[in-house]
Amino acid sequence: TDARARCPDLMHEDIDREADSRALSRLGHWMVRLSPLVALDGPDGLMIETTGCDHLHGGEPAMMENVASLLERNAIPHRLGLASTPGAASALARAWPGHILADGEEAADLTELPISALRLSQEAETLLKRFGLRQIGQLYGIDRKALGRRFQSRSAADAVLLRLDQALGLRHEPLAPLREAPSHVSRLPCPELLLATEGVQAGLEWLADDLCSRLADIGEGARAFGFHAFRADGEVSSVAITLARPVRTPKHILRLFSEKLDRIDPGFGIDLLMLEARRTGPMETSAPALSGDLAASETDPVLLSALADRITAKLGEGAVQITEAHESHLPEQAERKAGFDGHLPAPAGPHVSHGPRPIRLIEPPEEIKVLAEVPDGPPLRFIWRRVPHAVTRADGPERLAPEWWTWTAPPPPSASPEGVDRKWLNPKLDRRADAAFIARIRADLEAADPGEPVANLPRARDYYRIEDEEGRRFWLFRQGLYEDGRGGAPLWFMHGLFA
Structure with missing residues (x-):
């Protein structure tokens, strides 16, 4: 009412937070053209991971200009900031737009920026201003314990210190990308804490069946699996296996894990089991030969890979190697060792361009x-x-x-x-x-x-x-x-x- 009294022609409408969120999400998916990793930064910002992408635009300044022109052509108001940490980039965009922060200069360049650039809550920002702390640089020299005593709760003080450390690169800030990678994870919550190895074994069997069924639905297998046991005390006990070729057979996976299950420490109890598939890819499937005479090769690649997997499970990754031909004039370099990936090297051709070689x-x-x-x-x-x-x-x-x-x-x-x-x-x-x-x-x-x-x-x-x-x-x-x-x-x- 006060605003309309001052400006009778004022146009106004109610805020639609959900529509704003959907629009920001669509803008984030649209900005994937710049980088495969784009995440939301609050209700009004986007965080784009540009590592390794700036050379496609001619450098970081040229990339900033391209992004700005792209948004201007679509009538999208914006403020940009580029830094080596998400917190510093967010602070630049809000308080020093258009600036590029060199790697390692976060503490020096953020000194004079207002504390509102640290993405703090309104209560924390108001309390810091009451203490006379209005710039980020004023937080550097204050004892952290003394700063924590100024707040009514420990969580509020920790939130301020967390945002400061993230901006300076002292703590890692994980990003939740809009386009997540396909999840190949199976979880099993435990109604009661698991303390016995038999329970862990039974949980692993259920997880292997469930995960392999998911892989079969998309026609893929995995060359590595990780098994994690989340304990009630907050610790995680994990084991992993690697395979020579993509696999989605529960029996084979359980056999390899059986060599390592004794490393799982239940501690005071396990409340969650998780099995994840890594290095996934399409599987080569073919019908088995009716007899050995009809087989295309004397070597069964599936059985050979299974043997290599068992050896790797006992002796460690890289224990199984093969010798393959290498093009070189020097006889001692005509062969080299390579890790076994489930495929035997093709035999050398009958043509020999050199003289006799010793055994x-x-x-x-x-x-x-x-x-x-x-x-x-x-x-x-x-x-x-x-x-x-x-x-x-x-x-x-x-x-x-x-x-x-x-x-x-x-x-x-x-x-x-x-x-x-x-x-x-x-x-x-x-x-x-x-x-x-x-x-x-x-x-x-x-x-x-x-x-x-x-x-x-x-x-x-x-x-x-x-x-x-x-x-x-x-x-x-x-x-x-x-x-x-x-x-x-x-x-x-x-x-x-x-x-």
Whole structure:
């Protein structure tokens, strides 16, 4: 009535809080175009997690301009603030709009902002103003216990300290995103506290059936499961298992958990059990073969994965590994270990582009003393592990060039004119290096000290298959060539034994 007396043409209507909430939620879903994580910040704000998103807009200032122009084009009044903590970003938007706060400068830049920017209750804000505390910086030097005594309740004082710590990054502030990830969790409240292991086992069986049924409805399985027991004293006792491939078979899951259920400590009683599925994904389902003769492979991937899961449950994650082929000129790098993910590596093709290889390799190759025909002849005699061997037959050499495309040269003694260390690595080049390219590398590195050999350049290997007087066959190589300008005299190494 007073407002209409002062302004007779005033337009007014009742506040519709529910409509405002729905509009803010729709705006939050619309802002997902900027970041996948958008949460509500009170009844009039949005919190957007922009970590890793600013480079898509050309940096943080450009991202702020894009957001502002986007809202202006849609006639949405706004105030923006960007900081490394949600509390600081909210304070900037309410009291210092348009400002970008650098990481680690929360305490310095928030000093002069009013305490109303901390998202406090009206009662707490009024009480702080009565004490003469009107700026955030005035709260820094006050003893926390003394501040707590000024409030009528402990919870009100804790709320002020919580908001202050969240703004300064001293406490983590969880966000509840508008678009939550699909929940793969099954919970079982306990009417009475569980104290016996049998009750925990029975609860786990019910949870496994329920969760696997949910996964089957969406056609997915999980490669990891976590089992949590929430105790009456507020503590949580948890165990977890990992699997080689997505699974949703309750029997198999229970068998793996049976190895770890003794780690669940019921304490004074368990009032909630929870089983969650992690690393979910689609399952490969196929009908089993009618007989072994009709099977596509001699190895059953399901049974093999089940065996790997049991070994992992006993020995820990990463205990099961497989050897897979790796493309490399160097024999010791032609294979590598990888974690077993439920699939065996494809067999290598029949084409072989190198000479015979020994059954056993020595890793790392052992240096030997050799008497050989110079400059590039095969060895005549060699000493390995203090035992001399006379060579009767030799086959070779098989030359393996160094993998120059994976090699990075050390920086020269003097920096380049641009002040950037030069590195000789170009993924766009073809792997077939020519002599001109190698010569160009050596000439550039030798420019710092002409006349000195470049010992750090990779050197070629010449492999020989050797047979001694007793019929034993060896695989050895000479690393480097005489007068190749890449170091001193070539070195000989023993690398393998033939059967």
